[in-house]
Structures are given as C-alpha cells and as structure tokens.
Amino acid sequence: xxxxxxxxxxxxxxxTGEPVGDPVxxxxxxxxxxxxxxxxxxxxxxxxxxAADRARALDAAADALDAxxxxxxxxxDAETALGExxxxxxxxxxxxxxxxxxxxxxxxxxxxxxxxxxxxxAGRPDIRRMRQAIGPVAVFGASNFPFAFSVAGxxxxxxxxxxxxxxxxxxxxxEGVLALVTGFExxxxxxxxxxxxxxxxxxxxxxxxxxxxLAAARPEPIPFYGELGSVNPVVVLxxxxxxxxxxxxxxxxxxxxxxxxxxxxxxxxxxxPEEGALIDAVAARVGATATGAMLTSRIRDGYxxxxxxxxxxxxxxxxxxxxxxxxxxxxAPRVWRLSLKxxxxxxxxxxxxxxxxxxxxxxxxxxxxxxxxxxxxxxSLTGSVHATHGDAAAAARVLTALRHRVGRLIHxxxxxxxxxxxxxxxxxxxxxxxxxLHTSVGATAIDRWLVPIAYQDCPDDLLPPExxxxxxxGIPRRVG
Amino acid sequence: xxxxxxxxxxxxxxxTGEPVGDPVxxxxxxxxxxxxxxxxxxxxxxxxxxAADRARALDAAADALDAxxxxxxxxxDAETALGExxxxxxxxxxxxxxxxxxxxxxxxxxxxxxxxxxxxxAGRPDIRRMRQAIGPVAVFGASNFPFAFSVAGxxxxxxxxxxxxxxxxxxxxxEGVLALVTGFExxxxxxxxxxxxxxxxxxxxxxxxxxxxLAAARPEPIPFYGELGSVNPVVVLxxxxxxxxxxxxxxxxxxxxxxxxxxxxxxxxxxxPEEGALIDAVAARVGATATGAMLTSRIRDGYxxxxxxxxxxxxxxxxxxxxxxxxxxxxAPRVWRLSLKxxxxxxxxxxxxxxxxxxxxxxxxxxxxxxxxxxxxxxSLTGSVHATHGDAAAAARVLTALRHRVGRLIHxxxxxxxxxxxxxxxxxxxxxxxxxLHTSVGATAIDRWLVPIAYQDCPDDLLPPExxxxxxxGIPRRVG
Numbered sequence: 003x004x005x006x007x008x009x010x011x012x013x014x015x016x017x018t019g020e021p022v023g024d025p026v027x028x029x030x031x032x033x034x035x036x037x038x039x040x041x042x043x044x045x046x047x048x049x050x051x052x053a054a055d056r057a058r059a060l061d062a063a064a065d066a067l068d069a070x071x072x073x074x075x076x077x078x079d080a081e082t083a084l085g086e087x088x089x090x091x092x093x094x095x096x097x098x099x100x101x102x103x104x105x106x107x108x109x110x111x112x113x114x115x116x117x118x119x120x121x122x123x124a125g126r127p128d129i130r131r132m133r134q135a136i137g138p139v140a141v142f143g144a145s146n147f148p149f150a151f152s153v154a155g156x157x158x159x160x161x162x163x164x165x166x167x168x169x170x171x172x173x174x175x176x177e178g179v180l181a182l183v184t185g186f187e188x189x190x191x192x193x194x195x196x197x198x199x200x201x202x203x204x205x206x207x208x209x210x211x212x213x214x215x216l217a218a219a220r221p222e223p224i225p226f227y228g229e230l231g232s233v234n235p236v237v238v239l240x241x242x243x244x245x246x247x248x249x250x251x252x253x254x255x256x257x258x259x260x261x262x263x264x265x266x267x268x269x270x271x272x273x274x275p276e277e278g279a280l281i282d283a284v285a286a287r288v289g290a291t292a293t294g295a296m297l298t299s300r301i302r303d304g305y306x307x308x309x310x311x312x313x314x315x316x317x318x319x320x321x322x323x324x325x326x327x328x329x330x331x332x333x334a335p336r337v338w339r340l341s342l343k344x345x346x347x348x349x350x351x352x353x354x355x356x357x358x359x360x361x362x363x364x365x366x367x368x369x370x371x372x373x374x375x376x377x378x379x380x381x382s383l384t385g386s387v388h389a390t391h392g393d394a395a396a397a398a399r400v401l402t403a404l405r406h407r408v409g410r411l412i413h414x415x416x417x418x419x420x421x422x423x424x425x426x427x428x429x430x431x432x433x434x435x436x437x438x439l440h441t442s443v444g445a446t447a448i449d450r451w452l453v454p455i456a457y458q459d460c461p462d463d464l465l466p467p468e469x470x471x472x473x474x475x476g477i478p479r480r481v482g
Numbered sequence: 483x484x485x486x487x488x489x490x491x492x493x494x495x496x497x498t499g500e501p502v503g504d505p506v507x508x509x510x511x512x513x514x515x516x517x518x519x520x521x522x523x524x525x526x527x528x529x530x531x532x533a534a535d536r537a538r539a540l541d542a543a544a545d546a547l548d549a550x551x552x553x554x555x556x557x558x559d560a561e562t563a564l565g566e567x568x569x570x571x572x573x574x575x576x577x578x579x580x581x582x583x584x585x586x587x588x589x590x591x592x593x594x595x596x597x598x599x600x601x602x603x604a605g606r607p608d609i610r611r612m613r614q615a616i617g618p619v620a621v622f623g624a625s626n627f628p629f630a631f632s633v634a635g636x637x638x639x640x641x642x643x644x645x646x647x648x649x650x651x652x653x654x655x656x657e658g659v660l661a662l663v664t665g666f667e668x669x670x671x672x673x674x675x676x677x678x679x680x681x682x683x684x685x686x687x688x689x690x691x692x693x694x695x696l697a698a699a700r701p702e703p704i705p706f707y708g709e710l711g712s713v714n715p716v717v718v719l720x721x722x723x724x725x726x727x728x729x730x731x732x733x734x735x736x737x738x739x740x741x742x743x744x745x746x747x748x749x750x751x752x753x754x755p756e757e758g759a760l761i762d763a764v765a766a767r768v769g770a771t772a773t774g775a776m777l778t779s780r781i782r783d784g785y786x787x788x789x790x791x792x793x794x795x796x797x798x799x800x801x802x803x804x805x806x807x808x809x810x811x812x813x814a815p816r817v818w819r820l821s822l823k824x825x826x827x828x829x830x831x832x833x834x835x836x837x838x839x840x841x842x843x844x845x846x847x848x849x850x851x852x853x854x855x856x857x858x859x860x861x862s863l864t865g866s867v868h869a870t871h872g873d874a875a876a877a878a879r880v881l882t883a884l885r886h887r888v889g890r891l892i893h894x895x896x897x898x899x900x901x902x903x904x905x906x907x908x909x910x911x912x913x914x915x916x917x918x919l920h921t922s923v924g925a926t927a928i929d930r931w932l933v934p935i936a937y938q939d940c941p942d943d944l945l946p947p948e949x950x951x952x953x954x955x956g957i958p959r960r961v962g
Contacts, residue, residue, distance in 0.1 A: 046886070111960070116926075118905035127895060129905040131926075136918065137886065218698035222912040225919065398944055406526070406617065410936040413944065415607060424962050425598035425609040427936035432702040438616065438933045439705065446596075446611075446934070453918045454926070456890040456907035464878055464893065480591070482904050 011184060013157050016083035016295035019330030023080065023157035028185035034192050040178025041138035042197035047176045049135050052467075053475070057104040059173035064097035064104070066169035067149075070161070078148045078158040083295040083329060084261060089148070096149040099422050106445050110477025112452065115468050117481045120459070127459045130469040133452035136225075137199030140192040142213075144204035145297045146264040159184070193217050193226070200451060202442065203228040204266070207355075207433050214436050227450050228436035229429070231355035232383040233270035234417045235376065235408075237400050241390035242414075243280040250388055251283035254361075255291050257416035259324060259335045262293040263359030264301070267384050267417035270355055273342075273372060276365040281339065284321065284363060288337050291324030293359055295331040301357065302331045308356030309336055315352075317344035321363055335359035342366040346375050353380050369396050376403040381431025381438070384410045384417035407431060409441070491664060493637050496563035496775035499810035503560065503637035508665035514672050520658025521618035522677035527656045529615050532947075533955070537584035539653035544577035544584070546649035547629075550641070558628045558638040563775040563809060564741060569628070576629040579902050586925050590957025592932065595948050597961045600939070607939045610949040613932035616705075617679030620672040622693075624684035625777045626744040639664070673697050673706070680931060682922065683708040684746070687835075687913050694916045707930050708916035709909075711835035712863040713750035714897045715856065715888075717880050721870035722894075723760040730868055731763035734841075735771050737896035739804060739815045742773045743839030744781070747864050747897035750835055753822075753852060756845040761819065764801065764843055768817050771804030773839055775811040781837065782811045788836030789816055795832075797824035801843055815839035822846040826855050833860050849876050856883040861911025861918070864890045864897035887911060889921070 010025035029037075048056070067074070075089045082089070106112050113132040120128040148158045163182040170179055183192060193201050193216045201217055201224060203210050210228035217226035238250055257269050274280045296302040312318050317340050324335035337360070345352055345364045352362060366372040376385075385404035389397035401411055409430030410417075420428050426444030429435045435442075440450045457465055467474045490505035509517075528536070547554070555569045562569070586592050593612040600608040628638045643662040650659055663672060673681050673696045681697055681704060683690050690708035697706035718730055737749050754760045776782040792798050797820050804815035817840070825832055825844045832842060846852040856865075865884035869877035881891055889910030890897075900908050906924030909915045915922075920930045937945055947954045 046882075050882075114926075116905040118901070118903040125899075126901045126903065129901055129903055131905040131907050131924075134885070214703065215698070218695070218703070223694065223698070223916060225917075394941075394944070401940075401944055402526075402530075405614070405935060409934065410938060411940065412938040413940040415939050419605075421598070421606045421609055423598040423606065423609055424960065425596040425611040425936060427611050427934040429934065431933075436703060437705075439929075441934060444611075446594075449919075453911075454889065454907040454909065454921060455885060456905060458890060458892040459895050460881075460891065460893040461874075464874070464881055480904065 008185060008187075013081040014298065015080060016297060016331035017329045019299070023077065026157070026160060026184055029183035029188035031187070031191050034183050034188050034195060037178070037181035037183055038138060038192065038195040038197040040181065044176040044178035045135070045138055048179050051174070053107045053110065055174065057107040059170050059175055060100045060104040060107070062173045063166045063169040064100035066165045067093060067097045067100070067162070070165050074149065074158065074161055074165075077161050081158055082145070082148055082297050083331070084148070085294070088261065092147065092149045095422060099150065102422055102445060103448065106448055110468065110475055112445070112448050113468050113477065114454075115477060115479040117469065117479060119481070129456055129458055130460070130465065131454055131456040132466065132468045133454050136451050136453045138197055139451055140189075140198050140201040142189060142201070142203040142205060145301075146261065146266070189213065190216060193224075194220060196222070198224065200225045201227065202450065204442065205230070206357075207231040210436060225450070226436055227440055227442065229266060229383075229442055230433045230435065232266055232430065232434040233353055233355050233380070234267055234382050234384045234386070235271040235273065235379055235404065236269045236386040236388070236417070237273045237372070237376070238275070238280060238388045239390070239393035239396050239400070240275045240278070241393040242388040243275050243278050245390055246388070247278065247280045247283045251280060251287040253416050254284060255287035257418045258288065258337070258361050259291045259293050259359045260418050262296050262333065263335065264297060264357065265418045267420060268359070269386070269417055270361055271353070272361055272363045273366050274363060276367050281321070281363065281365070284337065286322075288322040288324055288335055288361075291335045291359070292327060293324060293333065293335055294327050295329035296333055296358060297331070299331055302333055305333050305356065305358035305360065308358070309360060312336075312338055312356070312360065312362075315348075317341070318362070324359070333358060337361040337363055339363045339365065342371055342375055346378070349375070349378060369399060373399055373403040376400065377407065379407050381434045382408045383428060383430045383434045384408055384412055386412040386415060386417055388414055409434065409438075488665060488667075493561040494778065495560060496777060496811040497809045499779070503557065506637070506640060506664055509663035509668035511667070511671055514663050514668050514675060517658070517661035517663055518618060518672065518675040518677040520661065524656040524658035525615070525618055528659050531654070533587040533590065535654065537587040539650050539655055540580045540584040540587070542653045543646045543649040544580035546645045547573060547577045547580070547642070550645050554629065554638070554641055554645075557641050561638050562625070562628050562777055563811070564628070565774070568741065572627065572629045575902060579630065582902055582925060583928065586928055590948065590955055592925070592928050593948050593957065594934075595957060595959040597949065597959060599961070609936055609938055610940070610945065611934055611936040612946065612948045613934050616931050616933045618677055619931055620669075620678050620681040622669060622681070622683040622685060625781075626741065626746070669693065670696055673704075674700060676702070678704065680705045681707065682930065684922065685710070686837075687711040690916060705930065706916055707920055707922065709746060709863075709922055710913045710916065712746055712910065712914040713833055713835050713860070714747050714862050714864045714866070715751040715753065715859055715884065716749045716866040716868070716897070717753045717852070717856070718755070718760060718868045719870070719873035719876050719880070720755045720758070721873040722868040723755050723758050725870055726868070727758065727760045727763045731760065731767040733896050734764060735767035737898045738768065738817070738841050739771045739773050739839045740898050742776050742813065743815065744777060744837065745898045747900060748839070749866070749897055750841055751833070752841060752843045753846050754843060756847050761801070761843065761845070764817070766802075768802040768804055768815055768841075771815045771839070772807060773804060773813065773815055774807050775809035776813055776838065777811070779811055782813055785813050785836065785838035785840065788838070789840060792818055792836070792840065792842075795828075797821070798842070804839070813838060817841040817843055819843045819845065822851055822855055826858070829855070829858060849879060853879055853883040856880065857887065859887050861914045862888045863908060863910045863914045864888055864892055866892040866895060866897055868894055889914065889918075
C-alpha cells in the first residue's frame, strides 16, 4: 500500500457509455484501517445487544430502504441499466432479506443451542453449546445485484450505505458497525486486515481466487466465502423434449437472456437429445430474443471475448443469435450446438462460465453417455432436469449424477430466480463457490458468520440467555 | 513424488528407546493414489446406503474394537507408554464415539432438513434442503490419542485399521471406504489428491500450517480442519485463590501433568492474583509431580527445547519442577512465574504452546489489566475461570473477555478431559484450529464432512427419504 491516491471512480451509463452521478473517492489503505478498527471496537458492543434489539435494527434498515425506493431505483438504473421494474423488485427483495434475517434472529434457531446435562456417574460435566458472531466481516458487492448482493456503481453503493448506516445508528448500533470502502486495493487490504475475521465475495473466478489466496495466506487465515463461476447444467430428457419442445425452448431463451444473462444461475449448458424438434425450437426462440446493455464495459468486453473464442472453437456450430439493443454496452445473446463427445473432449475449456447470455446446446446420444459426462462437470450452483412421468427413471439417474456436482437440483424449472427462504441453498462445489458447506442466499447464509462456543459447568447467571435453564428467549434448543 | 521407497517406519518404545513391533512400510505415491481412487469409487455406493445401515456398520466397528481391546491396549502401550488404564479407557471412548455417530445417523438431525413450501402467489417454488456427505476425506492420526484420535505407532495404526475395515466389510461397506496410508509424503499427497474433498488434522502448528497451505493451494481448494496449538488460559480470581488455594493448586498440577502434558487442552497459562498463598501452593504441588515418558523422541526433544528457551528468557523465574521417571523418553514437569506486564510485553512468543507438562504462572495486579491481556491472547481450545460466589462479577468479565478467544469456557474446572457428547465444542480461533466454525469432538464434528443440497419442485418419489412428504425416516425437520 502506498500513500498515493487513485483517481476517483466514475459511474458509467451502460446506455450511453458516458459518466453518470458524482465521482466516488477510492479508499486509501488508511481508510480501510480506520474502518476495520472501528468495526473491531463496535463488535463486542453490538454483539452484546439482545438479539431482539438487533432484529429491530434490521427491520428499521429494511423500512429505510423501502422508504428510499424511488431514489435508489433511479440512481441504480442510471448506473446499471437493469430497468425500473427489475430494480424496484430488487429493493423489495433486499428489504425482504433484512426482514428474513430479523426473523432468524428472533427465532434463535440459528445459534443451534444444545444442552448436554451433567452425568456425574460417567464423570461428565454440564456442557451447553451455542453459536455466536465470528467478528467483523468484509463483504464484497456484486454489480449484477446492485441491492440484494449489495453495490454496483459508486452512487448506488453510497446511497445504500448511507441509508442503512443511518437506520442502524438510529436503532442504537455503535459507530463502525457498517462501513463502505471502495476500490480494488481497498478490497485486498480489507481481506488482509487482522481485525477482519471472515470475508464474503461474489464475482469473477480470477478475482475470487486472488482474494481467496490472500485470505489463506494471512498469518491467521480467515474463512473466505466466494461465489465464483457456474455453468448451471440443464438436462432435457427425451419425453419432455418430445412433449414440451416449444415450452422448454421458450423457458430456456427467457432464462438465458434474463438481465442480459448476468445471473450467476444463468443456464450456460443445455443437454438435449440428439433426435427431435427441440433443437430447432431452441434456435427459433433464442433467435427471437433481444437483450439490453451489460453492466460495465469490462463485462461487455469479457462477454465478447468469450463469444469470439466459441465462434473459433472447432466442433461448435452457431445455432442462433438474438439481437442487441442500441445501448452503448449492449450485446446479443448467442448459442452454439455441439455433440456430447466434442463437449467431453474439451470439457475443461467448454465448461467454463462465459458471463452473459451465451449458451452451449449439447446433444447427447443416450443416458449412459450423458451421466458419465454430468459427473465430470465442474461444480455449479444449480442443475436442472426437464422430465415427464415417463422420464422418471432417467430423471432419477440424472439427479443422482448431479447431486454431488451442484448445490440445488431443479425439476421442470429454470435456474434463474433464487427464492430467499429458510430452505434455499445457493452454493456448490468449486468453482461455483470456494466454500461448499455454505450458502449466500437464504436463512442459513448466517451460518457463514457464526462460530460455536461451549460452556462447561457454568452457573446459570453467567450463561448467555440462549443457554440459561429457563430458556428465557424461548428459542429452539436440543437437550441430550 | 519419486518412485524411490523410503525405509520402513519402526515403532519405538518410549520406555526403552528400542524398536518394538514390526516394521511398517511407508506408503508410496501410488499407494495413495490407489487408496484415493478406491475411496472415490466407494463414495457414491456407500452414500446411497440408508443411514440406518451405515449406523449398524459403525456399531459393528465399535463392537469389533471392544472385542479386540486387550490386543489393542498391549500394542498401543508398547508404542506409546501411555499405560494400560488410560489406553483401556481410550478404547472405550473410541467405541463410544463410533456409537455416538451411529446415534447421530439414526437421529437424522445432522442433515438439518428444512422444507419451505411453495408460495404460488409470491412465485416461490417448493424448496427442500438437507445436508449430505462431502466426499472422500483424509484424516490424520494424532499420536497423543492412539485410538480416539486415531493412530500412533505403526502397529496400533495397522491393528485399528484392520479391525475397523474388517467390521465395515462384514457390515456390507464397499471396498475402499477405509484405507490407511503411512508416512510424511503420503500425507501431503493425500491432501493434494483431486479425489479427496476435505481433510482433518491434529498436530503441530508447523505441520498443520504446511498442510493447510497445500489444501488452499490446490486447483480446487478443499476445507482443511486442523487442530494446531493451544495454550488454554486458566484464570483464578481473588476469592477462589484465597478460599481454595490448595484444591486449585492440586487440580492445576494434575491437569498440567496428565498424560505427561500431552493433551491439546493442557493448561499452559495460569493467571493468579499477585498477592496470596496460591503461588506457593502451586509450587509445592507441581514440585511433587512425577511424569512418565513422552510419546516419541521428537516430541521429547521439542519439549526440552521449549523448556530451555523459557529457562533463558528474561523475567521468567523458575517456580517448580516435578520429577521425571527413568524411562527413555521421560521428561520433568516445569513451571515458571512472571508478571502480567512481562507476559504482555512478549505475548507473541510466550503465548505459544510448549507441548508437554510446561506451564507459565502469570501474576496479575487487577482485573482491568488482566482482561486487557486476555482479549489479546491467541485463540485457544479452552478458557477456564475459578471463582467463588463473591467473584461472580469478575467471573462475568473474564468470561466475556475470553468468549471470542476460545472455543469452550469452563467454570471451576480444568480443561483436560473433553466429554464426547452432543453439546461439546472442541475448536477455537486460530491457531488452536484452522477452521473456527467447527469442532473435532462431539456430535457436531460430523458438520465438517457435510454439504447442503437443495431440491426445487421435485416430485416426492425423486426426493431422498429425508425430504419426502411423509418423513419416512422420522427425522427432525423444520418446515417454514
């Protein structure tokens, strides 16, 4: 870290390619240090606040975001071109997430309290275990979800941080509980800062790997929860392909092009039977799509490079292209077809994510060959199968093959759209995430930031309320 | 990895320094590859076996160990000199652990099944989540628990592996479910092998860090659950020191010298008030201790080096030495005293574990200075406080200070002795472990090897039984 100051960041309109909003200063190493130390001071203070009060603060932050919805949508749309409808929905999803975590805190099941009574005959003491917060954490925003996964351009980031920090402050949270730092070097400095005890990230495989390596190389390594690249295989079984070709082709084209393909659950690989009308239907529906602008010129350029690579690859036949709008960062959807054998031969390069509305349609000759390839796929967030009743036996084999390669299995549906609920798992084997035990969406996402603590033979009045005899918080507990 | 073969390993008697038992061949790179591939083939087969049948196999392995107890104790005592009483108890603990995990499998709560029903109005599908096995895992034995934490000398290792593998085979487990490889290079090769999906380790900070770095540097990094070094601070508050000096000194001397100090929960740091009779009592009781042999000459030499370092350190005053027996690898217990200020000034070096019966007795002037130091300690597996009713307010402050520095807080007890039960947490912040979210003892130790999987809109007959509508296994589930 040097003392030099980088040029301020500018938001750029994906529609015009021109700057929008105010310049945002890049955080210096000192900014990062100040933020991390303030968080470390705030941590024991805020941790000691009863869960019900922390839940109220989350609700207050949710209310503040909803109240500022129009302002936020306008700022974010200028910076991302994701459109008012989508962004309005996403503010609601984000405040909904905060309220879900408020519910998680009130429920108390997330601390996983377990009480094992003493057994004097066996010489066993009284042991009570719960989970508590790990400490200050760094979370990296992802530009494709400017609210729900945090922050896109600088103005959206600043606006969200200002609103949420204000709500937390009014709800009694100490200074330092939430801070925003900006810039590439600031991210690296944060992951390396001794006061930071864990980090979460959503972004590119290369950026995520670099930060993962930094987290692992610290004198005290920290958990790094990165969500990197995912190709989200979708298998169409013969019965479904024959019965519902049009519907499936339409669903695929919509899922592939939603948000200009900028979803981590974008269906990058479609496996279809060699025979039948589905391929033609896919070509027709994808050919009829039209997408908008990508988020940044860097993302657009990455997509173009990926498309060029596929165009030049042997055995890949262009199947269809959609149309690009007139926006500055606009790109066209594009799909190629190839045989299962060609795909398997170059699986390492072809099973890499190309971020954007690009898809490979792989034709398979039989179930046996298909499942052999499925078990060799790199880890993905999702795997989907389209099946009729007649396909049930085949569907079972496909689900079994994908079960250890993905984090979520979808039956007769599309991977885009991730419900924020108690049962959701949004994670998966490498490279879809760096931490296959964890999810970044849903109630159990809180697990990433919790560590266990056990109390042995502690008098009741020295125990946290979660573990006291009378269970004063009324939380779910296991005794045994 | 080269094709050269290392010399076979020999078990060495800690009592005589002479070889015991048969030579054990060091595993080659090819041995490791064969074992890892066999485990990868066995994984989906064994995973698909109903939990109740896998539980029966664990019970069978427990029965087989109990049946072979006399043989195992004799072999292990020759290799470790830990004594028949302790080793007999440890075989029972080990079979008890296997039965606890059989109970965990039958209970089914470990899969953490959660069912979120569809909400068509909100466009939300049916999502059901459970946890499943991560894949083949590598586990490193620790010599200080030849059975419970696996394997010491080569003969104990071979005997345990033979007995457990035989029981698993008879219970229907496929070939490859359990394999034993031996040697330093084999361990590194195992952690780096693509078929291995996680690793567990108990051992030295340097060895653990090297393996952690290997696991993190893989093209596909894997979780590495290492238990490294821990100093296990114990605080004696003024009331307890005044009322129970003799009892506390006796408990400390016993805990410090148990198993010749070769416990990861050995109380390396004792904080006592500056004034009072406790110090003299500690000196007297430690002076009266006598310990046996350490496990290996390398461990003994490491202990001697640590003792020499402390003897030469400024501000450390020798407080007491126990006596060593006449065994070849015997060492004497030893404690030093120093002021809190001296300790705080060189915290980095003095708060490092010296494996064996060595202790620092740190005198503190007041609670304020003490808690300032406690929050700066490196992570430990345990933290203990000795207190009377009159010490309650001080005890609360000490527990709060230690709460984020240790994995288990003990009131009026000693850290050695780790109950194997549902509530136990045997883990902690770095360097006590590499993975502060997890435990290596107790029912939740299974969490290290489980990853979530979600099913979306899946027909009931394609769901695993854990998630089917009628809950055929009768496991605990959350709906909501």
